[in-house]
Amino acid sequence: MSLTRKQRRIWIVLLAGLGLGTATALTLTAFQDNLVFFLAPSDIASRNPGPERAFRLGGLVESGSLARGETPEGKPEARFRVTDGPVTIPVTYVGVLPDLFREGQGVVALGKLGRDGQFRASEVLARHDETYMPPEVADALKRSGHWDPAKGAPPPAATWNTLAPKPEKQGG
Amino acid sequence: MSTPIRPAPAPRTPRPAAGGLHRFANPGQFLRLTERLLPWLWGLAGLVLAAGAAWALAFSPPDWQQGETVRIMYVHVPMAWLAMGGYAGLAITSLMGLIWRHPLADLAARELSPVGAMVTALCLATGSLWGRPMWGTWWAWDARMTSVLILFFLWVGHAALVRAFDDEERGARAGAILALIGAVNLPVIKWSVDWFNTLHQSASVTRAAAPGMHVDILYPLLTCAIGFTLAFAALVVARTRAAVMEKRLRQLQLAQARSHDTRPHA
Numbered sequence: 130m131s132l133t134r135k136q137r138r139i140w141i142v143l144l145a146g147l148g149l150g151t152a153t154a155l156t157l158t159a160f161q162d163n164l165v166f167f168l169a170p171s172d173i174a175s176r177n178p179g180p181e182r183a184f185r186l187g188g189l190v191e192s193g194s195l196a197r198g199e200t201p202e203g204k205p206e207a208r209f210r211v212t213d214g215p216v217t218i219p220v221t222y223v224g225v226l227p228d229l230f231r232e233g234q235g236v237v238a239l240g241k242l243g244r245d246g247q248f249r250a251s252e253v254l255a256r257h258d259e260t261y262m263p264p265e266v267a268d269a270l271k272r273s274g275h276w277d278p279a280k281g282a283p284p285p286a287a288t289w290n291t292l293a294p295k296p297e298k299q300g301g
Numbered sequence: 302m303s304t305p306i307r308p309a310p311a312p313r314t315p316r317p318a319a320g321g322l323h324r325f326a327n328p329g330q331f332l333r334l335t336e337r338l339l340p341w342l343w344g345l346a347g348l349v350l351a352a353g354a355a356w357a358l359a360f361s362p363p364d365w366q367q368g369e370t371v372r373i374m375y376v377h378v379p380m381a382w383l384a385m386g387g388y389a390g391l392a393i394t395s396l397m398g399l400i401w402r403h404p405l406a407d408l409a410a411r412e413l414s415p416v417g418a419m420v421t422a423l424c425l426a427t428g429s430l431w432g433r434p435m436w437g438t439w440w441a442w443d444a445r446m447t448s449v450l451i452l453f454f455l456w457v458g459h460a461a462l463v464r465a466f467d468d469e470e471r472g473a474r475a476g477a478i479l480a481l482i483g484a485v486n487l488p489v490i491k492w493s494v495d496w497f498n499t500l501h502q503s504a505s506v507t508r509a510a511a512p513g514m515h516v517d518i519l520y521p522l523l524t525c526a527i528g529f530t531l532a533f534a535a536l537v538v539a540r541t542r543a544a545v546m547e548k549r550l551r552q553l554q555l556a557q558a559r560s561h562d563t564r565p566h567a
Contacts, residue, residue: 142399227435228434254436255436263363264364265362284560290513290516
């Protein structure tokens with residue numbers, strides 16, 4: 130069996146690629162649980178980070194849970210609950226919330242979980258979902274009752290991504 | 302210029318057994334073909350980009366919750382696609398250079414990486430500018446952002462590596478190996494948002510389900526993406542043309558110097 134030099138190079142590249150691909154896939158699978166950016170509320174029971182460990186909590190801001198206030202020093206304070214369905218965790222945060230923050234929106238909060246079950250966040254980041262729509266389309270979906278942004282993600286994109294809203298007919 | 306040097310009669314590099322696609326990979330053929338193609342490529346890129354920019358910046362609607370900030374997407378997303386698509390191109394040219402030892406593939410890879418580094422840097426920069434007002438942070442070490450940062454280092458590393466050798470061929474060989482190893486990063490970038498939980502949202506356009514983007518936002522985005530892709534291609538072709546001509550010039554100068562040397566010293 131004799132290979133030309135070109136064929137030999139092809140085989141070397143193929144085998145090296147196969148080896149590298151397998152190694153990467155195995156590494157990523159092994160690290161998949163450690164490469165998380167945040168823990169969901171239901172992960173916390175099993176992972177139990179402990180009261181002194183700072184970690185990121187990620188989930189949706191529960192509908193109707195947001196209360197904005199002020200600390201005695203006059204700084205903005207927010208209380209809300211982060212949920213992933215089965216488990217909900219109350220969060221307190223002193224500071225300015227990002228523009229995208231609202232009920233029903235994804236959120237990632239860095240902080241510590243106290244013994245009282247309160248998560249005290251030192252940083253709150255908003256997560257955007259992968260949908261983009263003009264204001265008129267969002268309004269049309271809300272008006273028609275197909276979507277309540279505070280309750281979570283919009284309906285499947287195929288139902289609205291070609292929707293042509295009637296312009297300039299507010300509250301019609 | 303004392304002696305006018307035309308690229309046409311320059312010494313040809315020995316071409317591999319001609320046939321099929323190798324015809325187009327011949328440097329002389331490449332120069333002749335792209336000489337006619339390049340002005341059209343630039344013109345089309347300018348036209349599509351102008352239309353795309355006008356559509357994206359002036360005529361497309363804002364997003365219902367991001368407002369006008371969403372317009373950063375019309376640069377950010379094409380740059381991200383080009384950073385990855387360009388790298389796939391680098392992997393292909395590296396493969397061709399490594400297996401078929403084609404000098405044009407080596408030159409194309411060499412000229413591709415600075416442009417790729419530039420679009421990846423623009424992707425990271427626009428992403429950062431977008432992340433600050435929307436997410437509340439310039440940067441987060443999540444899987445998507447970290448893997449794109451690694452892509453940027455791969456581009457820069459490739460650009461530096463191929464230029465780090467006195468022997469161009471060894472540089473091209475080393476660069477090709479780096480480029481192929483780095484290609485495992487591409488699927489990691491693409492699916493990082495699905496495999497790991499990240500701050501970055503998952504794909505809106507390149508996904509199995511219908512695009513999660515209203516057509517009034519999607520179409521200007523695709524127009525901008527096509528425009529930027531044409532400009533990217535024109536830039537890389539122009540750079541590769543210059544590199545081919547530079548190489549021929551060097552060969553001519555070398556041949557000239559040699560013919561002076563061989564004259565009898567008396």
